[in-house]
Amino acid sequence: MTITIIGILMIGFLITSVVFYSKMTNAEGKVLNLTDTYKEIVKPSEREADNVRIALQAARAEGKSLVDFLMTNNRALMELASGNPDLTIDQLRNRVAELAGVEGESMTQTITRLNTLVSTRESELASMRERFDRLQADVDAEMQRIATIEGGIKKTVDEADSRVKDYGRGVDELRTRVEGFETRIQRQVDSDRARYEQEIRDKENRIAELNQQILVLQDQVRRLRGESVHNRVTPMDEFALVDGEVAAVEPAGDVAVITIGRRDKLVIGMTFSVYGSASEIRPADGSQNYRPGKAVIEVISMDDSSARCRVVRSSRGNPVIAGDVIANPVYDPHKTYNFVVFGDFDVNRDGVATPYERDALVAVIERWGGKVIDDITGDLDFVVLGRRPTNPLQPAPNAPRSVYDEYLRLKRQVDRYHELFEEAQASSIPVLNENRLRTLIGEFPR
Structure with missing residues (x-):
């Protein structure tokens, strides 16, 4: 058991x-x-270290574990250093190196170095501010000096402006006096010019009257002496304008043979108007415009008593035939006709009458045996007048002298044109304009 x-x-x-x-x-x-x-x-060997023991005591005092205490302090430190509590120490170290520009330098060293640099810069800034204050004082002094100079300049300019205004008033007064003087002089010149022009007109009228009286007296003297009027050519003297006849016409009809030649003082290039009879060379319908001939011929060759002529223009149905008469009022084999040629003419038919073409017409008349004179005399045969000039406009009273001179020149041309026409009419001297002369001659040579 x-x-x-x-x-x-x-x-x-x-x-x-x-x-x-x-x-x-x-x-x-x-x-x-x-x-x-x-x-x-924490290792056992580290537990006895002073800093660990101090940290452990601080953690116990706060009722925290050592790890919690250290982690809390680490986050607070990161927050203080970088503003990010989750930053690691390596990240913080890299950031400090980037900011400081130097690796291996602690934050305290960096802060100390930067503080030293800031102190240096502040010292330099203070020095620069001191220099700036001195420069500002210099600038203020310079500005004050410039203001003083500107004040002096303004005063000088104001004085100069005042003097200029005084000069301007003096110039205005002088200009007013000069303009008044010019006005008086211009008024006197206008008065003298008007008086002078009136005197010229009176004298020209008197000369025209005396010339008319002379022409009348010369005509009376010729009549008393029994001089025949057949020596003078009038618009009715159609037989006096006949220079020859057409002796024959070549079969082609473009060349005619006339009865005058070299012994009759004929000139190569001379033109004649062709008429059926001498009775056709008379003004048409009682006017002073002669009837144009039925053809125009131009002398192309000649011998002593005849000449061959080219038919320049002819009438359809009325050809040049033997027995037709030819006429050119400039040409006469037995006498020299005297002409007065005045005005501007359009010989080349370009629609512009010029005084130069008057010279060309004079050259034609003289080449064909005529004589050009300046004034109406007792033996003048024809007056040839160019385009009728128009009365120029009266210039303004203050117009330049050149304008007034041109006005007087044009006015004298108008007066001379009418004077020649009236004297020729009074003396029964035939007056031919450019068209009438062209009709009788046939054509101006080109």
Whole structure:
């Protein structure tokens, strides 16, 4: 019985021992695990370090674990250093290196260095401010000096302006006096010019009257002396205008032979109007315009008593035939006709009458045996007048002298034109304008 109990107790002890051993083994394993974990957090050798002991005491004082205390302080430090509590130490170190521009320098060193640099810059800034204040003082002094100079200049300019205004008033007064003097002089000149022009007109009128009286007296003298009027050519003297006849016409009809030649003072290039008879050479319908001939011929060759002429123009149905008469008022083999040629002419038929073409007409008349004189005399045969001039406009009183001179020149031309026409009419001298002369001659040579 006892042995059984002892056996049971032994078995129970054995089982208990096995259980406790198993639990102890588990506990030891846990202790080993905790020891390893503890070593990961803090090694036994580090536990006795002063800073660890101080940190542990501070953590206990705050009721925190050492890790929580350290993590909290680390986040606070990162927040203070960079403003980001989650920043790692390497990230903080890199950022400090970027900001400082130097690797391996602590934040305290960087801050100290930057403070030193700031102090230096502040010292330099203070020095620059001092220099600026001195320069500002110099500028203020210079501005004051410039203001003083400007004040002096303004005063000088004002005085000069005052003198200029005085000069201007003097100039205006002088201009007014000069303009008044010019006005008086111009008025006197206008008065003298008007008086002079009136005197010229009176004298020209008187000369015209005297010339008219002379012509009348000369005509009376000729009549008293019994001089025949057949020596004078009038518009009705058609036979006096006949210079020759057409002797023959070549078969082609474009060349005619006339009865005058070299001994009759004929000139190569001279033109004649061709009429059927002498009675056709008279003004048409009682007017002073001569009838045009039925043809115009031009001398192209000649011998002593005849000449060959080219038919320049002819009338359709009225050809040149033998027995026709020819006329050119400029040409006469037995006498020299006297002409007065005045005015502007359009010899080349370009629509513009000019004084130069008057010279060309004079050259034609003289080449064909006529004589051009300036005034109407007792032996004048024809008056040839150009385009009728128009009265010029009276210039303004203050017009330049050149304008007034041109006006007087044109006015004298108008007066001379009418004077010649009236004197010729009074003396029964034929008056030919350019068209009448062209009709009688046939055509002006080009």
